[in-house]
Amino acid sequence: MNPINQKEERIIVRGLKSKTTRFVAIIASGLLLALGLNVAPANAVTEMAVSLSISRVGPLSDSAATISMFLPTNQFDGQGYLDNGARIEVRFFGDDTFSDDFLGGPFTFSKFSNPHLVATPEGITGNATIHPASHFFDEDSASSCTLCDGVDEVYAEFLWIDGAGSKIKRVSRVVKGQF
Missing domain, CATH: 2.60.40 (Immunoglobulin-like)
Incomplete structure (x- = not known):
């Protein structure tokens, strides 16, 4: 492998890591949001x-x-x-x-x-x-x-x-x- 191809490979890997990290962050955020919506809200007092x-x-x-x-x-x-x-x-x-x-x-x-x-x-x-x-x-x-x-x-x-x-x-x- 020549030095130019090694550089390109590193850049591609870094790019994939960056996209993978973003993808994982988006999925994790979505899961946290979904779990957060399932938390029971406080019971508002409306009757007496x-x-x-x-x-x-x-x-x-x-x-x-x-x-x-x-x-x-x-x-x-x-x-x-x-x-x-x-x-x-x-x-x-x-x-x-x-x-x-x-x-x-x-x-x-x-x-x-x-x-x-x-x-x-x-x-x-x-x-x-x-x-x-x-x-x-x-x-x-x-x-x-x-x-x-x-x-x-x-x-x-x-x-x-x-x-x-x-x-x-x-x-x-x-x-x-x-x-």
Whole structure:
């Protein structure tokens, strides 16, 4: 073999190595992309179930509100939401014909509050009993309202806020009673 042919052979081999390397890199990138697409994405929280009950606990119109919150997701993602600052804010309103009176709140529940939100295999849950000041839920006091019947209609607004600022709002059913 003459020296010129040896040079050409080296160049061709180098060219093949270069093309082979590129080909392998393209195949590897494609495989990584395909594998990456098969990784399960985080379960976005899109639903929230809420409940409210109010009971009288004392003779001076002292009342207690029991609230429950549930957001379906897996435990891993639920814990991730809580670790990254997700919270639920609860506000109470009096249900009236023309405008709803703001009664109080927000009462904030998170991983760090007491009681706190917890990630379980079924989702994120939270349960609490709130003991507000006397007459907190007395939104239709018969003594201060000539058109009122003295029956209070109260509901709670639950606002889920995740660490990125995304929000879900749900409203409880209206609870009626003399609070």
